[in-house]
Amino acid sequence: MVDDPKKIAVIGFGAMAQSLLASLRRSNSRLEIGAALLPTEFRNGTEDQHEITLLSSADELIAWKPSLVVECAGHQAVHTLVPAVLEAGVDVVVVSIGSLADPGLLERLEESARRGKSRMTVASGAVGGLDVLRSAKIAGLDDVSYTGSKPPGAWKGTPAEEAFDLGSLRENTVIFDGTAADAARLYPKNANVTAAIALAGIGFDETKVTLTADPASSSNIHRVQASGAFGRFSITLENRPLPDNPKTSWLAALSVEQSIVRHFQNIEL
Structure with missing residues (x-):
């Protein structure tokens, strides 16, 4: 797997992922989201305007060989997609932290990361401290x-x-x-x-x-x-709230971007 800071993929492409993509492109971090896992039935055409590679399954996502995957799709995605990505040796940032309240999921994710020698981190979200x-x-x-x-x-x-x-x-x-x-x-x-x-x-x-x-x-x-x-x-x-989605906290979106930047830093401050 090539550690390419431009080979970042997101799972899901809603307001959070779109805001993240735009913010990274505006920054001088050299980081960029290049692909999104978005099943065909959830596509509405707007994602084509962002000039990213669209993937339909976990297998396609893994074959794309991302250096980092960011989950922005909700609790179900953490259950059904993230374990396979971790086991394939790809690091993951999880946004849907609430899913970790589900019995047994955290242990399953830890085992998948251990097998894949990968790392999962969670974004701090809308809260501090x-x-x-x-x-x-x-x-x-x-x-x-x-x-x-x-x-x-x-x-x-x-x-x-x-x-x-x-x-x-x-x-x-x-x-x-x-x-x-x-x-x-x-x-x-x-x-x-x-x-x-x-x-x-x-x-x-x-x-x-x-x-x-x-x-x-x-x-x-x-x-x-x-x-x-x-x-x-x-x-x-x-x-x-996030300017493009009043139901999402702006700070939550910023915390995801910060998690990505820290992932690629040689020195973490």
């Missing part, structure tokens, strides 16, 4: 909690829409209070953030999650708090 959690975990964490707040309309299509009249809310309202495991299962669109925190810290069953709908807010707000032998930690982020 994960480096602090990973470091603090070494000495021992006592408590980790995450509070996610979004405008009521952002919770449409989730269990919150059935339990609350989202359009009539007049104050910040708790729509979920429980563990990261339950939050990832009930609110899969928010699972990437909760999974990232749980994996960096004390796990899905011990991480506390509160989700709220705030009619006074126009952005997504993430608050992470932790305590342990190291002391106490708190961070709050107010994220703007």
